[in-house]
Amino acid sequence: MRHKHNNDISLLLCLSLLTLLPLLAKCDEHQKPYIVYFGGHSGDKTPAQILETHHSYLTSVKETEEEAKASLIYSYKHSINGFAASLTPEQASQLNELDEVVSVIESRPRKYKPHTTRSWEFAGLNEAATYNPQVSNRFDTEKSFMAEDLLHKAGYGKDVIVGILDSGIWPEARSFSDEGLEPIPKTWKGICQTGQDFSSSHCNKKIIGARYYLKGFERHFGPLNATSDYRSARDKDGHGTHVASIAAGRQVQNASAFGGFARGTASGGAPLARLAVYKVCWPTPGQEKTMGNTCGQEDMLAAMDDAIADGVHVISISIGSDDLLSHMEDGISIGAFHALERNVVVACSAGNSGPTPATLSNAAPWIMTVGASSVDRAFLGRLVLGNGKMITGQTVTPYTLPERLPLIYAADAALPWVPKNETDQCLPNSLSPEKVKGKIVLCIRGTTFRVLKGMEVKRAGGAGFILGNSAEFGDAVYLEPHVLPTTALGYNDTNEVINYIKSNKDNATASLAEPETVFGNGPAPFMAGFTSRGPNVIHPSILKPDITAPGLNILAAWSEASPPSKVSEDHRVVSYNFDSGTSMSCPHVAGLAALIKAIHPTWSSAAIRSAIMTTASVKNKKGEAITDQSGDKATPFEFGSGHFRPSRAADPGLVYDASYGDYLLYLCSYGLRNADKRFECPEVLPPTYDLNYPSVSVPKLNGSATVRRTVTNVGGAGKAAYFFGGKPPPGLTVEARPSVLYFSRVGEKKSFELRVTVRNRTAAEGNFRGGYGFGWYAWRDDYHVVRSPIAVSLG
Ligand SMILES: *[C@@H]1O[C@H](CO)[C@@H](O)[C@H](O)[C@H]1NC(C)=O
Ligand SMILES: *[C@@H]1O[C@H](CO)[C@@H](O)[C@H](O)[C@H]1NC(C)=O
Numbered sequence: 001m002r003h004k005h006n007n008d009i010s011l012l013l014c015l016s017l018l019t020l021l022p023l024l025a026k027c028d029e030h031q032k033p034y035i036v037y038f039g040g041h042s043g044d045k046t047p048a049q050i051l052e053t054h055h056s057y058l059t060s061v062k063e064t065e066e067e068a069k070a071s072l073i074y075s076y077k078h079s080i081n082g083f084a085a086s087l088t089p090e091q092a093s094q095l096n097e098l099d100e101v102v103s104v105i106e107s108r109p110r111k112y113k114p115h116t117t118r119s120w121e122f123a124g125l126n127e128a129a130t131y132n133p134q135v136s137n138r139f140d141t142e143k144s145f146m147a148e149d150l151l152h153k154a155g156y157g158k159d160v161i162v163g164i165l166d167s168g169i170w171p172e173a174r175s176f177s178d179e180g181l182e183p184i185p186k187t188w189k190g191i192c193q194t195g196q197d198f199s200s201s202h203c204n205k206k207i208i209g210a211r212y213y214l215k216g217f218e219r220h221f222g223p224l225n226a227t228s229d230y231r232s233a234r235d236k237d238g239h240g241t242h243v244a245s246i247a248a249g250r251q252v253q254n255a256s257a258f259g260g261f262a263r264g265t266a267s268g269g270a271p272l273a274r275l276a277v278y279k280v281c282w283p284t285p286g287q288e289k290t291m292g293n294t295c296g297q298e299d300m301l302a303a304m305d306d307a308i309a310d311g312v313h314v315i316s317i318s319i320g321s322d323d324l325l326s327h328m329e330d331g332i333s334i335g336a337f338h339a340l341e342r343n344v345v346v347a348c349s350a351g352n353s354g355p356t357p358a359t360l361s362n363a364a365p366w367i368m369t370v371g372a373s374s375v376d377r378a379f380l381g382r383l384v385l386g387n388g389k390m391i392t393g394q395t396v397t398p399y400t401l402p403e404r405l406p407l408i409y410a411a412d413a414a415l416p417w418v419p420k421n422e423t424d425q426c427l428p429n430s431l432s433p434e435k436v437k438g439k440i441v442l443c444i445r446g447t448t449f450r451v452l453k454g455m456e457v458k459r460a461g462g463a464g465f466i467l468g469n470s471a472e473f474g475d476a477v478y479l480e481p482h483v484l485p486t487t488a489l490g491y492n493d494t495n496e497v498i499n500y501i502k503s504n505k506d507n508a509t510a511s512l513a514e515p516e517t518v519f520g521n522g523p524a525p526f527m528a529g530f531t532s533r534g535p536n537v538i539h540p541s542i543l544k545p546d547i548t549a550p551g552l553n554i555l556a557a558w559s560e561a562s563p564p565s566k567v568s569e570d571h572r573v574v575s576y577n578f579d580s581g582t583s584m585s586c587p588h589v590a591g592l593a594a595l596i597k598a599i600h601p602t603w604s605s606a607a608i609r610s611a612i613m614t615t616a617s618v619k620n621k622k623g624e625a626i627t628d629q630s631g632d633k634a635t636p637f638e639f640g641s642g643h644f645r646p647s648r649a650a651d652p653g654l655v656y657d658a659s660y661g662d663y664l665l666y667l668c669s670y671g672l673r674n675a676d677k678r679f680e681c682p683e684v685l686p687p688t689y690d691l692n693y694p695s696v697s698v699p700k701l702n703g704s705a706t707v708r709r710t711v712t713n714v715g716g717a718g719k720a721a722y723f724f725g726g727k728p729p730p731g732l733t734v735e736a737r738p739s740v741l742y743f744s745r746v747g748e749k750k751s752f753e754l755r756v757t758v759r760n761r762t763a764a765e766g767n768f769r770g771g772y773g774f775g776w777y778a779w780r781d782d783y784h785v786v787r788s789p790i791a792v793s794l795g
């Protein structure tokens with residue numbers, strides 16, 4: 001062990017504390033889980049030797065060998081070299097002094113959570129997700145969202161293994177049946193870990209592996225609450241089951257949510273691909289009611305280390321941190337870096353912190369970062385007022401109220417004790433049964449779960465329920481499993497209903513027409529308001545997100561141990577459910593990556609990502625520019641290269657490939673020289689924007705910059721000529737040298753330079769949005785358009 005500096009002050013500090021405070025436990029109390037990361041393994045040690053080495057590092061900072069052993073949480077042995085252990089801050093900084101230590105990360109599991117929107121719904125918290133009621137799409141459920149031709153060519157993904165890091169799985173879901181599947185691929189090296197309510201028979205030829213990781217979680221929070229989750233890979237939350245079935249669920253006929261509504265075929269992206277489940281997310285103590293989940297960094301790293309060794313081809317991670325962590329502080333980024341070394345594709349959710357700029361997580365260049373957009377399916381719930389006026393809301397509640405019933409505003413039906421500002425909220429026990437019995441009640445969004453408002457109306461004897469938006473939510477409504485006949489309205493419609501009630505005080509009536517599922521009524525896809533935005537704070541020279549995919553109101557399998565509304569008052573059991581978030585869009589892309597892997601088994605993870613990105617679409621189904629939640633033209637900071645286009649992605653023509661060495665070189669330029677000890681950084685470093693990425697980001701451009709790229713010909717014909725074209729950001733020019741690329745064979749590489757120049761700074765400054773200008777360039781032959789977005793800020 002070589003010390004960076006000889007410095008034992010930290011140890012002395014702890015010892016002196018000990019002499020002041022007589023209890024040995026006092027020093028222990030300051031211990032927290034840390035991850036000590038050494039980069040990769042050199043490959044010359046057995047697992048036992050690795051463990052011994054990790055122990056010796058711990059022994060060097062701990063009092064006794066027993067203490068060292070007891071402090072170890074995980075020893076990462078496969079591709080990630082490091083360990084997780086309980087350390088005092090002093091011991092952590094002591095280890096960080098060592099030359100061979102790349103980083104020491106304080107594991108902060110509270111900051112990692114699944115990327116669904118649902119958990120934001122608790123009392124008073126802002127309901128940040130937005131949804132335009134007129135729109136949605138069938139990329140997800142009614143048919144497979146994948147092109148039939150692609151599925152066929154890929155054998156529906158039958159030889160590909162998709163790893164899911166999440167809250168586990170509900171193995172009985174029809175989506176995970178192994179009926180008719182071929183034997184498990186011979187490359188599989190993983191296990192089926194048994195545990196509570198999960199026996200080896202719960203794995204099959206579909207769910208070929210299952211493991212769970214709890215050690216880090218329990219170091220932070222103490223023993224798992226036995227009533228709040230299964231001590232096994234079984235999913236009590238629903239999120240993991242949902243995500244797994246989106247990526248690789250079977251095609252299930254006649255799937256429906258909530259008693260027959262939204263019936264259709266549910267299918268994952270790669271319906272015959274195999275699933276390997278790694279449960280890393282557990283219910284956060286104290287948040288049982290909202291079913292908040294926490295995923296420990298050390299647990300996720302252990303899962304990724306195992307997944308890579310088990311032989312997964314694609315990993316889908318719908319988890320992120322609200323804090324934007326730098327690469328060496330971020331367990332997902334580190335794990336994904338080692339996955340890249342083994343050519344495993346990693347797709348991650350971008351996060352749900354939009355529409356605020358610079359909120360994007362999972363931003364590393366070796367991760368495929370996925371934003372969320374709509375589908376083009378809508379579930380219309382029409383309200384007919386007594387005056388004949390029809391108002392169209394949305395619902396997925398399968399009940400109707402064809403008869404006219406009295407209509408009342410909750411504010412006129414609240415019990416006397418309810419505070420003035422909360423009378424319209426339908427909070428628990430706030431409505432007068434006398435006043436609402438047999439009526440349709442209008443409640444306003446704001447405080448508490450929306451589903452609980454409907455429950456309150458039902459408790460008080462109401463017959464139906466209208467959920468109206470307040471001004472801050474505009475027209476964005478959610479599809480949710482309400483417990484009685486319902487429709488959800490935007491703000492203007494809500495006002496209209498209030499005005500109608502006010503002018504017909506005791507005579508207001510309404511009926512609810514039969515809900516109707518419609519397709520293609522609106523500009524789909526559009527970007528979800530909640531999807532996290534660029535610019536990329538952690539890696540400014542890498543444009544993120546990479547891609548967008550469906551993430552709004554997605555129907556997929558669910559845990560039967562989790563109520564569809566995820567509120568504990570709800571006791572219903574469903575096998576399919578709607579959920580929203582970048583959590584849902586990420587596995588769409590993972591599923592597509594699995595199919596491309598099946599068709600092109602030798603492609604690198606960078607080539608697969610390039611294929612998905614350069615074939616994406618920036619237009620909606622009407623042929624117009626994809627818009628954001630407010631109707632403005634969306635930018636690459638929202639959708640990256642655009643909306644994924646499965647039908648095109650297997651035949652991109654050219655790919656921007658990158659090897660492990662290319663990423664190491666990037667890290668040298670980025671300022672991290674010791675990511676892999678076998679790699680020496682050159683003296684002259686290329687700019688970070690020279691990483692061979694399928695999009696271009698030039699931060700702080702002053703004058704001009706030359707960006708280097710290399711494309712590989714993967715078109716079927718071999719002989720090809722590609723011509724340059726594009727649209728520069730306002731006030732800039734973008735030129736390619738050469739501007740024609742000739743290829744004579746498949747696999748041939750051609751390099752080119754893109755010269756990005758500020759031509760008119762005034763025009764640039766006047767037309768940039770939030771300090772950034774966007775453009776694109778593309779290489780075209782007769783069949784392919786290989787398109788890349790460009791983002792520039794001025795220095
Ligand atoms: C355990 O979980 C249940 C519900 O899931 C909750 O009601 C209870 O308070 C939790 N107990 C502890 C000690 O956290
Ligand atoms: C579809 O499922 C419902 C129950 O959810 C059942 O009543 C119906 O018969 C099924 N239809 C078909 C065609 O299998």
Ligand SMILES: *[C@@H]1O[C@H](CO)[C@@H](O)[C@H](O)[C@H]1NC(C)=O
Nearest residue numbers: 124419420421422425446447
């Ligand atoms: C109503 O006012 C009280 C006291 O000012 C406040 O605590 C509460 O959050 C308000 N409720 C709503 C729905 O704004």
Ligand SMILES: *[C@@H]1O[C@H](CO)[C@@H](O)[C@H](O)[C@H]1NC(C)=O
Nearest residue numbers: 474475476490491492493495
């Ligand atoms: C809502 O009403 C306001 C005021 O009449 C109007 O400016 C706005 O465009 C309306 N919004 C929608 C989505 O119709």
Ligand SMILES: *[C@@H]1O[C@H](CO)[C@@H](O)[C@H](O)[C@H]1NC(C)=O
Nearest residue numbers: 501502503504505506507508
């Ligand atoms: C309600 O209807 C009754 C009887 O039809 C009528 O007398 C009364 O004026 C109506 N009230 C309002 C506020 O429209």
Ligand SMILES: *[C@@H]1O[C@H](CO)[C@@H](O)[C@H](O)[C@H]1NC(C)=O
Nearest residue numbers: 731759760761762763764766
């Ligand atoms: C630069 O752009 C500004 C604003 O678009 C325009 O008024 C001006 O004429 C341009 N200057 C040159 C030299 O093209």
Ligand SMILES: *[C@@H]1O[C@H](CO)[C@@H](O)[C@H](O)[C@H]1NC(C)=O
Nearest residue numbers: 700701702703704758794795
């Ligand atoms: C931009 O470049 C010019 C000359 O090349 C230099 O004078 C100026 O200070 C630079 N501006 C910034 C912000 O770096």
